[in-house]
Amino acid sequence: MQLQVHKPHERLVRGLQSIGTVSSADEELVRSLPMRVQAVGAHHDVVREGERLTECCLVVEGFFCRHKLVDGGQRQILSFHLPGDLPDLQSIHLELIDYSLGSLTASQVAFIPHAAIRQVMLRSPTLTDLFWRATCIDSSIFRAWLASVGRRPAYQRIAHLYCEVFVRMRALGLAEDGGFVLPITQTELGDALGLSAVHVNRTLQELRRDGVIVSQGRYNGFRDWARLQKAGDFDPSYLFTKGAL
Amino acid sequence: MQLQVHKPHERLVRGLQSIGTVSSADEELVRSLPMRVQAVGAHHDVVREGERLTECCLVVEGFFCRHKLVDGGQRQILSFHLPGDLPDLQSIHLELIDYSLGSLTASQVAFIPHAAIRQVMLRSPTLTDLFWRATCIDSSIFRAWLASVGRRPAYQRIAHLYCEVFVRMRALGLAEDGGFVLPITQTELGDALGLSAVHVNRTLQELRRDGVIVSQGRYNGFRDWARLQKAGDFDPSYLFTKGAL
DNA sequence: CGTGTTATTGACCAACATCAAACTTAGTGG
DNA sequence: CCACTAAGTTTGATGTTGGTCAATAACACG
Numbered sequence: 001m002q003l004q005v006h007k008p009h010e011r012l013v014r015g016l017q018s019i020g021t022v023s024s025a026d027e028e029l030v031r032s033l034p035m036r037v038q039a040v041g042a043h044h045d046v047v048r049e050g051e052r053l054t055e056c057c058l059v060v061e062g063f064f065c066r067h068k069l070v071d072g073g074q075r076q077i078l079s080f081h082l083p084g085d086l087p088d089l090q091s092i093h094l095e096l097i098d099y100s101l102g103s104l105t106a107s108q109v110a111f112i113p114h115a116a117i118r119q120v121m122l123r124s125p126t127l128t129d130l131f132w133r134a135t136c137i138d139s140s141i142f143r144a145w146l147a148s149v150g151r152r153p154a155y156q157r158i159a160h161l162y163c164e165v166f167v168r169m170r171a172l173g174l175a176e177d178g179g180f181v182l183p184i185t186q187t188e189l190g191d192a193l194g195l196s197a198v199h200v201n202r203t204l205q206e207l208r209r210d211g212v213i214v215s216q217g218r219y220n221g222f223r224d225w226a227r228l229q230k231a232g233d234f235d236p237s238y239l240f241t242k243g244a245l
Numbered sequence: 246m247q248l249q250v251h252k253p254h255e256r257l258v259r260g261l262q263s264i265g266t267v268s269s270a271d272e273e274l275v276r277s278l279p280m281r282v283q284a285v286g287a288h289h290d291v292v293r294e295g296e297r298l299t300e301c302c303l304v305v306e307g308f309f310c311r312h313k314l315v316d317g318g319q320r321q322i323l324s325f326h327l328p329g330d331l332p333d334l335q336s337i338h339l340e341l342i343d344y345s346l347g348s349l350t351a352s353q354v355a356f357i358p359h360a361a362i363r364q365v366m367l368r369s370p371t372l373t374d375l376f377w378r379a380t381c382i383d384s385s386i387f388r389a390w391l392a393s394v395g396r397r398p399a400y401q402r403i404a405h406l407y408c409e410v411f412v413r414m415r416a417l418g419l420a421e422d423g424g425f426v427l428p429i430t431q432t433e434l435g436d437a438l439g440l441s442a443v444h445v446n447r448t449l450q451e452l453r454r455d456g457v458i459v460s461q462g463r464y465n466g467f468r469d470w471a472r473l474q475k476a477g478d479f480d481p482s483y484l485f486t487k488g489a490l
Numbered sequence: 491c492g493t494g495t496t497a498t499t500g501a502c503c504a505a506c507a508t509c510a511a512a513c514t515t516a517g518t519g520g
Numbered sequence: 521c522c523a524c525t526a527a528g529t530t531t532g533a534t535g536t537t538g539g540t541c542a543a544t545a546a547c548a549c550g
Binding site: 050066068070071072074075076078090093094095096098099122125129132133135136137138139140142143144145146147148149150151152156193194233237238240 | 295311313315316317319320321323335338339340341343344367370374377378380381382383384385387388389390391392393394395396397401438439478482483485
């Protein structure tokens with residue numbers, strides 16, 4: 001595995017650009033943030049539930065998820081995070097963290113001290129708004145997931161998630177036109193959707209049989225975006241990405 | 246029904262106090278906010294999914310919920326809101342709203358123009374932080390719900406929700422020591438938990454049979470808080486309320 | 491008192507979970 | 521380049537939680 005170094009600041013800028021307008025002054029401010037980059041292997045928790053943080057974690061490269069354990073040892077994945085995301089930005093406002101944050105693939109993260117973020121926010125109200133907007137969109141995604149997990153059958157639920165991941169990756173330039181790579185196992189998919197791995201597997205086969213998705217390995221493609229959207233009862237407006245499809 | 250007039254500003258102050266410290270200067274700022282109070286009947290939507298807002302809605306009196314409809318006409322309740330809550334504070338940052346906000350009981354709300362909130366935030370960074378903190382806690386509650394709906398069996402799920410509602414009401418001085426009034430139907434409970442009304446009914450009976458809860462009508466009491474907490478696998482830290490139990 | 495809403499029951503069914511085994515695939519070291 | 525291994529996927533058999541439908545009983549309110 002070659003160790004490719006990514007530019008954390010550019011990732012953050014790009015992430016912010018995918019949800020709003022970043023002035024060049026704000027761009028400069030973002031670039032001025034101190035970042036401690038770190039490589040992490042696959043399936044490694046960067047933050048653990050209950051911890052107290054003094055830094056925020058920026059996803060630079062790879063695929064991350066927030067997750068929580070419940071009573072019986074079952075796991076719920078709460079969200080997925082792509083390069084440019086600041087999954088624990090709220091740690092600035094909440095003294096302890098209510099979930100774990102872990103990598104799904106071999107990845108790179110950057111840590112940014114709370115103090116530095118606060119300073120940057122003091123200097124730019126527009127950037128503050130953009131950060132706040134990011135946490136609001138995060139929230140909006142939770143609402144979409146909650147509706148899915150609470151009320152949609154497995155078939156729709158998977159299709160909906162695929163739509164969401166595609167739109168988000170697309171907005172970051174991480175997906176091609178007709179598909180995307182979802183580098184996670186079916187067990188992890190199940191943990192995100194509130195389903196068992198076996199049921200995910202069977203439902204995935206149904207989706208393929210119906211031609212809604214065409215997958216090989218971790219690549220998931222589709223022939224007909226409208227069809228996939230319909231299968232997932234998906235409306236992208238909750239993602240608030242610029243340049244929606 | 247007598248029309249009792251509540252003081253909206255006091256409710257908001259109290260709501261903020263339940264999650265953080267409010268300086269007297271900030272208290273004054275909050276009191277200076279212009280509020281248009283309005284009475285709403287039970288089961289009435291104050292905000293509809295897809296709308297564009299120019300005001301935030303403050304819950305002054307009564308019980309509210311955010312909700313969404315999915316494909317088959319099923320409904321998912323996304324959150325409950327008590328007096329002092331600003332359920333759509335994020336509308337300041339998101340141009341359209343991704344859920345409906347409705348009353349469950351006869352209630353009162355107050356509308357506060359976005360512009361007024363923005364002005365107040367410009368004047369006080371501490372108040373800004375507190376508002377932001379409120380949206381972060383909102384998010385944290387979504388994560389707890391998602392874990393519940395995704396991975397907990399009905400019995401635990403109901404107990405967990407009861408714990409949450411109790412702690413939140415308690416923090417606002419709206420619940421007595423041994424119980425609380427949850428003014429909603431079993432159908433609505435089901436919509437919040439991702440369960441059918443029938444199953445809610447049966448599971449509630451189990452909880453009563455086990456002595457975990459003691460309910461009559463809409464009053465829900467418990468003899469043993471520790472027992473209820475355990476039944477719901479509940480840890481209140483995600484609520485970030487001051488003066489936890 | 492009626493009338494409409496909510497709670498409760500029963501009978502039955504479907505979606506999804508669990509368990510365990512077999513089969514694939516990708517990665518590793520020789 | 522091949523064999524070996526571990527991880528992930530697929531399959532089958534079977535069980536369970538929770539859904540649906542429909543009827544009845546309790547309430548709440550005018």
